[in-house]
Amino acid sequence: MGITKSQMFTDRQNDLAQFFKVLGHPARVAILQYISNQNACICSDLVEEIGLAQATISQHLKELKSIGLLKGEVEGKSMCYCINVERWTTIQNKLNVFFNTTKSNCC
Amino acid sequence: MGITKSQMFTDRQNDLAQFFKVLGHPARVAILQYISNQNACICSDLVEEIGLAQATISQHLKELKSIGLLKGEVEGKSMCYCINVERWTTIQNKLNVFFNTTKSNCC
DNA sequence: TTTATATATTGCAATATTACGATATTAAAT
């Protein structure tokens, strides 16, 4: 990006935008869908499945963790990344509140 | 961004990510909220309200238009930008389908 | 027609994101 002046906006606006932003990359959408379909996940699967380098997948997972959408548990040598359903629902609700309270029209 | 390999993902994944991405900036969230509150809008209001330069606001409006969330009508010397409620609802539904079909957990 | 006003576009500098190779870390297996 560039010089994003986040201090100009409310915390609510910044938080909302952050949720949207983290979901705003097709690799992260794909990662979430894959984890959801598997009902179990280790990261090495994702590297094959998504087709990006291991370092890149790891970075995307980190961003998804940063807003709490994923939780990771150590499972022996690997990681088990799962969707945090509680947080998932909370964020879905927040986005819906935004959509529902921001749709009046004028023309 | 960097080298986003959009050809690796499905159209659905790319579309979803694009919706999220456009909403993923606090200025654009703020613009939508302001337009919604006014029930009428001319762009010059936004420049004062949001506190970014006119060129910057114009650019954000363009991105919101790019996914159809805003429609603009010429109104004399100014523009009347409004939320396209039909499109708004369509996108909200698409995002909810994503949330609802992507939340199974494993751990 | 000229002037004033509103918005869009262009060009550019600053910053952020993405991707990946190389390397570090961590835990299991030998």
Place this chain on the structure above:
DNA sequence: ATTTAATATCGTAATATTGCAATATATAAA
């Protein structure tokens, strides 16, 4: 203790986004 395997982190190149001044465009008013 060493080796192997899985994931994280670092460093960096390529590209994208943001923001703004300057300028172009378009419409209304004079």
